Amino acid sequence: MIENIPEKIIIIRFSSMGDVILVSALFAAIKKMFPDCEIYLVTDPSYMEFFKDDWRLRNVYGISKKGSTVDNAIIETRWDLVVDLQKNRRSKALRQKIRYKKKLGVFRKHHLKRILKLFTRVNLYSAKDSVVMRYFSAAGIKIENSSLESGQLFFKESQFPEHITELIYTGGIIRPLIALIPFAAWKNKEWFEERFVNVGQYFLVKGWDVCILGGPSEMERAAVMAQQIGQRCFSLAGKITLYECGCLLKKCSLALGNDTGLSHLARACGVRTGIIYGPTTRHWGFYPYGNPPFKIFESSWFCRPCHAHGGNNCFFNKTCLKKISSDDVIKGLMDLVITSD
Numbered sequence: 001m002i003e004n005i006p007e008k009i010i011i012i013r014f015s016s017m018g019d020v021i022l023v024s025a026l027f028a029a030i031k032k033m034f035p036d037c038e039i040y041l042v043t044d045p046s047y048m049e050f051f052k053d054d055w056r057l058r059n060v061y062g063i064s065k066k067g068s069t070v071d072n073a074i075i076e077t078r079w080d081l082v083v084d085l086q087k088n089r090r091s092k093a094l095r096q097k098i099r100y101k102k103k104l105g106v107f108r109k110h111h112l113k114r115i116l117k118l119f120t121r122v123n124l125y126s127a128k129d130s131v132v133m134r135y136f137s138a139a140g141i142k143i144e145n146s147s148l149e150s151g152q153l154f155f156k157e158s159q160f161p162e163h164i165t166e167l168i169y170t171g172g173i174i175r176p177l178i179a180l181i182p183f184a185a186w187k188n189k190e191w192f193e194e195r196f197v198n199v200g201q202y203f204l205v206k207g208w209d210v211c212i213l214g215g216p217s218e219m220e221r222a223a224v225m226a227q228q229i230g231q232r233c234f235s236l237a238g239k240i241t242l243y244e245c246g247c248l249l250k251k252c253s254l255a256l257g258n259d260t261g262l263s264h265l266a267r268a269c270g271v272r273t274g275i276i277y278g279p280t281t282r283h284w285g286f287y288p289y290g291n292p293p294f295k296i297f298e299s300s301w302f303c304r305p306c307h308a309h310g311g312n313n314c315f316f317n318k319t320c321l322k323k324i325s326s327d328d329v330i331k332g333l334m335d336l337v338i339t340s341d
Contacts, residue, residue, distance in 0.1 A: 006080035006103075010040045011139075012094060013085040014063070016185075017242075017261025018286055019131065020047045021268050023085060024151035026135045027056040029143060042074065042094065049243040050265075053154040063094065074098055081105065083139045105138040110285075114308055117283055131285035150290040153268040155246040164244070167234050168209065168251060175209045175232075178333075179249060179266060181257025182225065183214040183237070186310030188279045189258045191321050193225055198326035199256060199333070200229035211252070212237055213245060213262055254333055259286065259310070267292060272336040274329060278321040279314070281305045293339055295332040299323035 009030060013023050020043055027039055038058040041051060045062030052060070061071050079100040084091045085107040095104070110129060116122040132151070136143055168177060182196040200210040210229055212222045214237030222237035236248065245262065249255065249269040256274040257263035266273045270292050277298040280286070283305065288294040298304075301320040 004080075005034055006037050008038050008040070008077060008079050009081040009083065009139075010042065010074070010077075010079050010098070011083045011085060012042045012091045014042070014044045014065070014090060015047075015086075017047065018264040019085075020044070021050065021153065021261065021264045022131055022151050022286075023135060024054070024153055024268055025132045025149060026083075026085075026139060026141075027054065028149055028152065029136060029141050030139065031056050033141065037080075040074075047242070049241060050153055050246065052243070053156055055154065063090075065090070070094065070097060081139070083107075083135075085135055085138060103140060105140055107138045108134050110134075114284070118305060118308065123283065125283040129283070129285055130287060130289065132289070134285065150288070150292070151268050152270070153246060153265070155243065155250055155269070157247050157250055160244060160247040161240070164236065164240065164248070168211075168248075175207060176253040177209045177211060177251060178203050179252045179255040179257075179271070180210060180212045180225075181214070181255060181260065181262045181266070182212065183218045183221070184258045184260040184310065186279075186307070187312045188307065188314050188318060189260060189310040191258055191276045191278070191324065192318075193221065195324075195326045195329070196256070197225055197228045199330055200225070200233055202326075202330050203254075203333075204230045204232055208253075209233070211235070211248065213248070214238065254336060256329065256333060267294065272339075274333050274336065276321070276324060276329070278318060278324075279304065279306045279310045280308075284308065293336055295336055297324050297329050297332060 013020050040059050041057055042061045045064050048060050048062045051057055075097050081103045082100045083105045087107045113124045180196050180200055184190050204210055210233035212226055212235040214222050216238035219238040222235035226233045226235040246269055249266050249271050252271050255266035255271045258276050259280050263275050267288055272292050274295040299320055304320050
């Protein structure tokens with residue numbers, strides 16, 4: 001537990017997207033304990049835009065993997081609390097350059113537990129091994145699992161491009177909107193595109209609009225899916241920034257995605273979200289909790305989990321994902337809709 005009241009706190013988390021988004025839960029906990037403290041974040045430049053409207057942060061610094069120049073303000077400040085949530089050579093190199101008065105907290109990665117779970121199926125994980133709980137532990141904050149609050153990000157919807165707003169409100173009609181997030185950096189995580197199409201078509205018939213999100217490399221696949229789903233489905237994959245993704249998600253009633261960064265972003269935007277788990281599991285700690293409500297879609301299969309991050313090759317043709325049907329996912333999403341009424 002933090003004994004003295006810190007005035008200046010610096011938090012280090014460079015990547016990946018989902019991990020960085022989950023740090024927002026730590027901001028809330030720190031501000032609740034120390035309302036007058038100043039929180040600073042160091043992350044990869046590509047994720048800085050997530051936090052430009054975050055009132056809890058005094059400043060956000062970007063340091064790229066290729067080695068951006070470290071801002072003099074980081075080095076010259078004498079920090080009360082340094083929290084390294086990355087714990088790799090890159091973050092260690094930064095820690096060695098900065099000064100701190102009272103405390104240095106470092107994230108626990110649980111490599112041994114992960115190896116045992118992957119290769120022997122021995123499970124040493126507990127409910128307190130979630131990534132967010134480990135973030136709190138690194139910062140010296142004690143909190144009960146039942147008291148966890150979901151991370152929250154802030155976006156000014158007024159900055160959303162007008163031509164995208166026109167896509168959402170076709171003909172001036174406001175319909176509920178579901179975001180589909182069918183892509184992932186690790187290909188084994190990707191549920192089947194035709195099943196995302198099935199879900200999209202169902203909600204289209206129900207009178208919803210459907211949007212597909214993804215990166216620049218997925219533009220072509222997303223465009224094909226949008227065409228298959230129907231007229232009121234549009235793809236923004238690769239067409240908007242991460243900040244604009246946040247603005248869009250704030251307008252959504254539902255989201256469905258793989259276990260990937262954009263799915264975590266949807267929850268941080270307050271969206272009821274369904275998340276599909278194939279080769280990864282809750283044990284790695286990247287698992288939703290609290291509000292907004294969520295649904296997990298996963299199946300039992302002897303080789304789960306098979307990879308710490310999901311992997312790109314599967315000897316069993318992604319059977320763990322094949323066992324998750326479109327009907328089961330639609331039913332789970334409709335349960336989320338009903339609970340919001």
